[in-house]
Structure formats: C-alpha cells, structure tokens
Amino acid sequence: MAGAITLGEIQFNLAKKYFRDFINERRGRIEKLLKPEKTPVLLMDIEGVKKKYLKVKYNFAEFNVYYAVKANDDDRVIKALVEVGSGFEVASSEELNKVLNLGGKVEKIISSNPVKPPEFIDYAYSVGVRTFAVDSFTEVEKIKKIAPRSKVYVRIAVPNEGSDWPLSRKFGVDTDTALEILEYANNSGLIPYGITFHVGSQCNNLRNWFIAVKLSAELWEKARAKGLKLQMLNMGGGLPVRYNYEALSIEDIAYYVKGLMRKYFPVQPYELQIEPGRGIVGDQGLMITRVIGKATRGGENWIYIDTGVFNGLAEALGGIRYPFYIEREGKLKEWTIGGISCDSMDVIAKNVFLPEPKIGDSLYILSTGAYTTVYASNFNGFPKPEVVPF
Ligand SMILES: Cc1ncc(COP(=O)(O)O)c(C=O)c1O
Incomplete structure (x- = not known):
C-alpha cells in the first residue's frame, strides 16, 4: 500500500501548484524575469x-x-x-x-x-x-x-x-x-x-x-x-x-x-x-530571493535567504504564512527560514517543507504584493526588494 501523504507534501504541493498557476496565468510575460541577476526582487503584475x-x-x-x-x-x-x-x-x-x-x-x-x-x-x-x-x-x-x-x-x-x-x-x-x-x-x-x-x-x-x-x-x-x-x-x-x-x-x-x-x-x-x-x-506579487546559507542547530534545519523581516517580510512576524517554493525535486525536509540580518528576530517562517536547496538556489515567495516593500527598511545595510513591474 502506498504511504499516506504527509503534511509536508500537502504544503509543498500547494506551493508548487500555486507557483505553476501563477506562471501559467502569465505565460509569455513572466518567464524571462524568473532568473534575475540580483535578488531580492518583487515581480509585480501590473x-x-x-x-x-x-x-x-x-x-x-x-x-x-x-x-x-x-x-x-x-x-x-x-x-x-x-x-x-x-x-x-x-x-x-x-x-x-x-x-x-x-x-x-x-x-x-x-x-x-x-x-x-x-x-x-x-x-x-x-x-x-x-x-x-x-x-x-x-x-x-x-x-x-x-x-x-x-x-x-x-x-x-x-x-x-x-x-x-x-x-x-x-x-x-x-x-x-x-x-x-x-x-x-x-x-x-x-x-x-x-x-x-x-x-x-x-x-x-x-x-x-x-x-x-x-x-x-x-x-x-x-x-x-x-x-x-x-x-x-x-x-x-x-x-x-x-x-x-x-x-x-x-x-x-x-x-x-x-x-x-x-x-x-x-x-x-x-x-x-x-x-x-x-x-x-x-496575490499579484512574487518575490524572488536566494538561498545564502544552510545550517543545522539542535536538530533544526535552517535556510538563510537574502531578505528578511526587516527588508520586506515584516508580516511574517505577525501571522502571515507565505507559500515558499524552490524548483527542485527530492525528499522533503522541514526547514526554518532565517532572514539576512544579524538580528535573531529575523526569522521568516518555521516548519516549511522543501526539498534540500543548494546555496544560490532561487527561493520563490508567493503572495508578496501587499505590505512587503512598504514596510521594508535597509536594516543592516541590506537592500529592499527591487520592484520589477511586468
Ligand atoms: C483604514 C484602513 N483601510 C483599509 C485598509 C486596508 O486593509 P486590507 O489591506 O486588509 O484590505 C487598512 C489596513 O490597515 C486600514 O487601516
């Protein structure tokens, strides 16, 4: 008998479907923007x-x-x-x-x-x-x-x-x-x-x-x-x-x-x-960030990305649970996603299921069109996401 679908799979499959739908609904307009040279960026569908x-x-x-x-x-x-x-x-x-x-x-x-x-x-x-x-x-x-x-x-x-x-x-x-x-x-x-x-x-x-x-x-x-x-x-x-x-x-x-x-x-x-x-x-915004680090601390798996709660994801501190997606296959692992700054408050999400990323992978964050750039600061000298309209 096939094993029961896990919570992690449900979560990741939902994020994957959401990502694919987002791209498919914007076919011909968005593909060339998905691999920016510099991150973080916020693609905004005008x-x-x-x-x-x-x-x-x-x-x-x-x-x-x-x-x-x-x-x-x-x-x-x-x-x-x-x-x-x-x-x-x-x-x-x-x-x-x-x-x-x-x-x-x-x-x-x-x-x-x-x-x-x-x-x-x-x-x-x-x-x-x-x-x-x-x-x-x-x-x-x-x-x-x-x-x-x-x-x-x-x-x-x-x-x-x-x-x-x-x-x-x-x-x-x-x-x-x-x-x-x-x-x-x-x-x-x-x-x-x-x-x-x-x-x-x-x-x-x-x-x-x-x-x-x-x-x-x-x-x-x-x-x-x-x-x-x-x-x-x-x-x-x-x-x-x-x-x-x-x-x-x-x-x-x-x-x-x-x-x-x-x-x-x-x-x-x-x-x-x-x-x-x-x-x-x-839901008209897609943020593209990059994985800049990985660690295991006390049995917890951490990914660090090049933005954070002070640079665009402030609502993560107050209960907004973004869908995260990376374009990799493989066994899902449970991650805590840390932000780029030195502050320990800068934790974007816990219990996120993703395949193991490599440093430099793009991490896509869906539904980031509201209350992101407007809250962002340059804390610690890190940039706000650049808005790329399309
Ligand atoms: C007075 C007022 N109107 C409208 C809004 C927009 O609310 P929402 O983004 O939930 O649509 C806000 C949000 O803080 C508000 O304070």
Missing part, C-alpha cells in the same frame, strides 16, 4: 492589479472602491489603478501627493485613519480632501479647527476574529460612544456623514462582516432617532488572498455582504465604500 481591481468593482458594484495605498505604494501600481478609475484611501501627505501626481482626482480620495497628524489634515484640506474618519472627540476638535465643514465618518470597533492581521484593538469605539462622537461633530459644524469599520486584514471569517454590518445598522438607526441623517457606510478592507491556505473568494464575500445589506439596511445608504489593499495587490 495588469493583474488592474484585473483584480475590476474584479472587486464588478462584485461590489454598488460600492465606491478606494484602494488603500499603504498596501503597496509603488508608482506603477498607483498609476494602473488611476487608469482603471479607482479611488484611493491615504493616510499621509506623501501618499496623498503620490496619488495626485500620478493623476488621481481629489474627489476620489478619502482618509480613513482615525488619528491623523494635524499637518496632514491641513495639507489634505488645502488640496480639497473633505472626508475624514474619526473615532475620538479630540479628532473631531482637530478637524473642526483645521478642516471646517468637512464630512466625518466614525470608526466602530468590530470583531477581528480569524483575521490574520487584526486591527481593531488600536482603533474604533462602541456604538454608544460613536453616536456621541457623531453628535459632537454635528454640533461642531461638521457633517456627520457615516460609519466605518475594519474586520481585520486578511479576514477569512464571514461572521466579522455579519457583526460589523449589524452594529452599523444599529448605530445608523440610533443616529436617525437623534435627528442625524447619515449617508455613507464604509466597510474598510479585509479582503483576503491565498497564502499557504485557501482564502475566501471575493465573489463569496460580496454575495454575503450584499445579503447582509438587504437584511439590515432595507433602505440602502446613499453611498457605500470599501477600501481594500491586500485584496487588490497581495
């Missing part, structure tokens, strides 16, 4: 980013889509998204300028970071941004002073369970406080425009959207009873991509969310917004 935006837009047809620039701020990515008509969510003057310089229209720019530096509010207001998120009374005071008569939308706290990159602890308020903030904004001469939430980045739990929409509907009704006529519901980001496990599809999430809207918002808000980052760029 056509793929456009297609992904259009897929989100098609499935969330009633929504205005604002790409969260923080996920990947490469000029070619932004320009491509301008070309297909995307809006943008920005948090800093740098992000704002970048979008404007690349042709983005100020009417299609929002800022959903609930705590903003005053200089940024000032600059955004001066170029015409009029919509800002808040989740505290002090933020309302700041906006009243610096950006009078702007529209504000309040961020509520919602469950982030099952999201690989939770965001809720730092931001968001309960619905009672949210109502007080909206009233305070109204009394401050601002326009209480709507509600926002974030279900957590890389969200694979539909229940988070369920609770979030339900809480939003309750707050909407409470606001109406107080004479505040809200107009907009912003559902933040959270759309997941495939890492070393399958993710919920955009189609399924859109279908579910639209069902929730019909149930809890019989009268649809005047404007619906989403601001995905990872869901648009995450």
Whole structure:
C-alpha cells in the first residue's frame, strides 16, 4: 500500500501548484524575469492589479472602491489603478501627493485613519480632501479647527476574529460612544456623514462582516432617532488572498455582504465604500530571493535567504504564512527560514517543507504584493526588494 501523504507534501504541493498557476496565468510575460541577476526582487503584475481591481468593482458594484495605498505604494501600481478609475484611501501627505501626481482626482480620495497628524489634515484640506474618519472627540476638535465643514465618518470597533492581521484593538469605539462622537461633530459644524469599520486584514471569517454590518445598522438607526441623517457606510478592507491556505473568494464575500445589506439596511445608504489593499495587490506579487546559507542547530534545519523581516517580510512576524517554493525535486525536509540580518528576530517562517536547496538556489515567495516593500527598511545595510513591474 502506498504511504499516506504527509503534511509536508500537502504544503509543498500547494506551493508548487500555486507557483505553476501563477506562471501559467502569465505565460509569455513572466518567464524571462524568473532568473534575475540580483535578488531580492518583487515581480509585480501590473495588469493583474488592474484585473483584480475590476474584479472587486464588478462584485461590489454598488460600492465606491478606494484602494488603500499603504498596501503597496509603488508608482506603477498607483498609476494602473488611476487608469482603471479607482479611488484611493491615504493616510499621509506623501501618499496623498503620490496619488495626485500620478493623476488621481481629489474627489476620489478619502482618509480613513482615525488619528491623523494635524499637518496632514491641513495639507489634505488645502488640496480639497473633505472626508475624514474619526473615532475620538479630540479628532473631531482637530478637524473642526483645521478642516471646517468637512464630512466625518466614525470608526466602530468590530470583531477581528480569524483575521490574520487584526486591527481593531488600536482603533474604533462602541456604538454608544460613536453616536456621541457623531453628535459632537454635528454640533461642531461638521457633517456627520457615516460609519466605518475594519474586520481585520486578511479576514477569512464571514461572521466579522455579519457583526460589523449589524452594529452599523444599529448605530445608523440610533443616529436617525437623534435627528442625524447619515449617508455613507464604509466597510474598510479585509479582503483576503491565498497564502499557504485557501482564502475566501471575493465573489463569496460580496454575495454575503450584499445579503447582509438587504437584511439590515432595507433602505440602502446613499453611498457605500470599501477600501481594500491586500485584496487588490497581495496575490499579484512574487518575490524572488536566494538561498545564502544552510545550517543545522539542535536538530533544526535552517535556510538563510537574502531578505528578511526587516527588508520586506515584516508580516511574517505577525501571522502571515507565505507559500515558499524552490524548483527542485527530492525528499522533503522541514526547514526554518532565517532572514539576512544579524538580528535573531529575523526569522521568516518555521516548519516549511522543501526539498534540500543548494546555496544560490532561487527561493520563490508567493503572495508578496501587499505590505512587503512598504514596510521594508535597509536594516543592516541590506537592500529592499527591487520592484520589477511586468
Ligand atoms: C483604514 C484602513 N483601510 C483599509 C485598509 C486596508 O486593509 P486590507 O489591506 O486588509 O484590505 C487598512 C489596513 O490597515 C486600514 O487601516
């Protein structure tokens, strides 16, 4: 009888299939880029980013889509998204300028970071941004002073369970406080425009959207009873991509969310917004790194590669589990993947099953289009991955 398939084989076969699919879907465009002279590089599929935006837009047809620039701020990515008509969510003057310089229209720019530096509010207001998120009374005071008569939308706290990159602890308020903030904004001469939430980045739990929409509907009704006529519901980001496990599809999430809207918002808000980052760029990037060392320590097999958590793979520290692939056959071994720097925190992944690599082999890391280059530093003098658009 043939032996049972091992966990390692399942993991490696999934990474291999994902790698092959990635190449096959881009046949004729990517082959010549797969053996770069210098690594690390991040191959970014710019056509793929456009297609992904259009897929989100098609499935969330009633929504205005604002790409969260923080996920990947490469000029070619932004320009491509301008070309297909995307809006943008920005948090800093740098992000704002970048979008404007690349042709983005100020009417299609929002800022959903609930705590903003005053200089940024000032600059955004001066170029015409009029919509800002808040989740505290002090933020309302700041906006009243610096950006009078702007529209504000309040961020509520919602469950982030099952999201690989939770965001809720730092931001968001309960619905009672949210109502007080909206009233305070109204009394401050601002326009209480709507509600926002974030279900957590890389969200694979539909229940988070369920609770979030339900809480939003309750707050909407409470606001109406107080004479505040809200107009907009912003559902933040959270759309997941495939890492070393399958993710919920955009189609399924859109279908579910639209069902929730019909149930809890019989009268649809005047404007619906989403601001995905990872869901648009995450699976359009392939990082190519090189194996620079191998070791066995206390029975643990180590591979060292020429990038690390400080140079592009920061999310590995917080629960993102990338698929890794090398083009070799042979018996699988369990590896810990160490980064290039001298810091012992610089460990990219544990329990990764791969055939034995040789020094100099390319190690491919899939789904590296989001939150990689934007987090990267030159720590220890090592370069950030060069972005190669195709
Ligand atoms: C306010 C806001 N909107 C949108 C996003 C994008 O989220 P995601 O990449 O999960 O789509 C983030 C991520 O941190 C965020 O903070």
